Amino acid sequence: MIHRQDSKTHWPLRRAVQLLAIIAGLIMPQTPAHARTLLIEGLSEPPLKWLSGKNPRGIDVDIMREVLREMDIKDYEFRFVDSGKRLLHNARLGYSDIVLTLSQNDERSAYLLYPDENHLLLDWRFAIRADDVHTIHFDQYSDLRAYRVGAAAGYSYTPTFWNSDLDIETVARNDLLIPMLLENRFDIVPVNYLSTVYETIQNGSRAKIAFLNNPLRRAAYYNPFSRASDYPDKEVFLAQYDEILRDMRHDGRLLTIFRRYLGPDGVDWWKSQYGN
Secondary structure (H helix, E strand, O other): OHHHHHHHHHHHHHHHHHHHHHHHHHHHHHOOOOOOOEEEEEEOEOOOEEEEOOEEEOHHHHHHHHHHHHHOOOOEEEEEEOOHHHHHHHHHHOOOOEEOOEOOOHHHHOOEEOOOOOOEEEEEEEEEEHHHOOOOOOOOHHHHOOOEEEEEOOOOOOHHHHHOOOEEEEEOOHHHHHHHHHOOOOOEEEEEHHHHHHHHHHHOOHHHEEEOOOOOEEEEEEOOEEOOOOOOOHHHHHHHHHHHHHHHHHHOHHHHHHHHHHOHHHHHHHHHHHOO
16 A cells, blocks of 8 residues: 555656656757857958957858857857868868858869858959050950950969960969059959959059959859768758848848948949849
């Protein structure tokens, strides 16, 4: 009798424990046990991403922060590495989770999960002196035959550019091209549009240069996830990332970020990419 009474007394408690275990089992799969700091790596490339003191800054950084805010992910860290080789090595081995601003190819897709949405279309364009904006135009390479063209040795640009019959003179470093253009040593130089706009805004020479509209090359860039990363629910993350990025493109948040770093050029660049 005592044993039966003890069982009746403790049955509600046991039942309650069982119910809590069932509820916990339902909840736990939605909150991965190995959730941790999200590690986001990139190269220092203003205005896309760089470290200002101890503070990460840049277009890519602000885009990613806004995406993570929408996802309610607060535990993340931006890290900067010193070479592209190290950046890809870390991603291949899962030492990082997300890599900022990479183009897509078959080799990288073997160890990176790419979102559907690119966040940038990066252009290489011809820069000219602002005084020549009504004189020089570019629809085909033959339009540029009469001009002195500078280029950086070791840069691929495009095969068509190098195989053209233009009067091309190479210099040792890419950062020499704009100064030599402004010194009237070249008439035309191919440059990374985004970086050149930002750098000339910073050094006060933006008004002295202009860009020919048709890009030499345009490529889509993404923020892919390392396949080797053990961060939970990568595919779910990327699906949410795509949805948020589409929303940011349509509601003006992306344009606001571009304008923050590029001023009026950010609006022009936006229109060149999305036609609105």
